[in-house]
Amino acid sequence: MRISDVATVVVGAELRNWVFVKVTTDEGLVGWGEATLEWQTRAVVGAVDDLRPLLLGEDAMRTEHLWQSMCRHHFFKGGIVTMSAISGIEQALHDVKAKTLGVPLYQLLGGSVRDRLRFYDHLGGGDSSAVYETGSPEAFGEAAASSVADGFDALKILAVPVGAPLSGSAGVRLAVARMAAVREAVGPDVDVMVDLHGRTSPAMAIRYGRALAPYDPWFLEEPTQPEDIGALRGIADAVPVPIATGERLIGRRAFVDLLAERACAVIQPDVCHCGGVAELKRIAALAESYGVAVAPHNPLGPVATAVNVHIGLSTPNLLIQEVMRVDVPWRQEVVTGELAVVGPSVGLPSASGIGVEVDEDAAARHPYAPEPQLRTLLDDGSVADW
Structure with a gap:
């Protein structure tokens, strides 16, 4: 069975x-994968063509031979754009293989190690206005309560x-007020993760972490830029909350020093960026040898979510899986299949492959449009991390 075409939708x-x-x-036979990379869509499409x-x-x-070919045959090795393209292609190849063999993808990844996979929600179910835009503590509490009402017992x-690198106390007070409102709304038994989004310097991350600790966050995500492993280790040592990071790292080598330095308790590789299904499994195995849990990053589309389900069901040190439910109201219209809709958890799928197919007619109703440019500036006009 030979490959006759590789294309993007x-x-x-x-x-x-x-x-x-x-x-x-x-x-x-058709296999599907996902290579979504915000603000670099056309670059990824071009990389797939290349x-x-x-x-x-x-x-x-x-699948492994072709992955090696894509990673190594071109003299200049891939950065985030090329590795996202490779990740999407590799997922689609796994979908083809599992369909050919007539089994769900998780069966090719070692079989199930759990009966159900737990998801965590975002405020507003992933609606970007609720997730990324500023909101009052009251709005945070109301959105968190809505997630719990929908059956979720974990949210971020x-x-x-x-x-700024050293901010005043106003930002800390606002973060504490938001966290306090969420904790009051959901009670003590719901796991609440706090994403710092790489916005903070190491010093401010420590300050925020210590201020939020009394409200029992499950973990602090990306407390600083991910390439500064020494800073991450310093934060982990200084803050009484587990640290999570890794969504922007590509390939297993990027995780070796992070794990060896014991700079985090949870890693968050993204199957659409890190190299694909097999590479994420290899990264998870590395983490398991250090006693580190895996919570794969996944704020992306429904194909990525389906792929992550199979990885999660077959990975022993999987902690929990991120999901976006209603980032757009028509999310479930562009895919069909067993895993087209997800809730607070999912059991073992029975369909062969990844469990979804893209409805290309429905997809065509939502064509490419340039993403909104999010320019984050401080009061003095200088650039800040989003």
């Missing part, structure tokens, strides 16, 4: 454009405002 989803990768074989000649005519079942909030 781009779906405009407001804050993001979902980049779905379609691999077609000479027997008419990789296409390496794949045409090749045996679609040789972006409580920390954009700020």
Whole structure:
């Protein structure tokens, strides 16, 4: 069974454009993956086109060989754009293989290690206005209560405002007020994660972490930029809350020093960026050897969510899975299949492959549109991290 085409289907989803990768074989079998990368959509589509000649005519079942070819045959190795393209193609190849063998993808990844996979919610179910825009503590509490009413017992909030390397106390008070409102709304038994989004310097991350600790956050995500492993280790040592990071790292080598330095308690590789299904499994195995849990990053489209389900069901040190439910109101219209809709948890799927198919007619109703440019500036006009 040979690969006859590799193509992309781009779906405009407001804050993001979902980049779905379609691999077609000479027997008419189609596999789907996702390579979504915010604000670099056209670059990823171009990268998929650049990789296409390496794949045409090749045996679609040789997933590892083809991954090695995409990663190594071009002299200049891939950064985030190329690795996102490779990740999406590799997912689609796994979908093809699992369909050919007539099994759900998780069966190719070692089989199930749990009966159900737990998801955590975002405020507003992932509506970008609730997740990323500033809101009052009262709005945070109301949105958190709504997630619990929908059956979720874990959620993540972006409580920390954009700020300078050393901000005043106003931002800390606002973050504490938001966290306090959420904790009051959901009670003591709901797991609440706090995303710092890489917005804070190490010093401010420590200040925020200590201020939020009395409200029992499950973990603090990306307390500083991910490449500064020494700073992450310092934060982990100084704050009585577990640290999570890794969504912007690509390939297993990027995680080796992070794990060896014991700079975090949870890693968050993204299957759409880190290298794909097999590479995420390898990263998880590295983490397991250090006693570190995995909570894969996934604020992306429904194909990525379906792929993550299979990874989560087959990964022993999987902690919990991120999901976006209603980032756009028509999210579930562009895919069909067993895993097209997800709730607070999901059991073992029975359909072969990843469990979803892209409805290309529905996708065409939401064409590519340039993502809104989010320019985060401080009061003096200088640039801050979003």
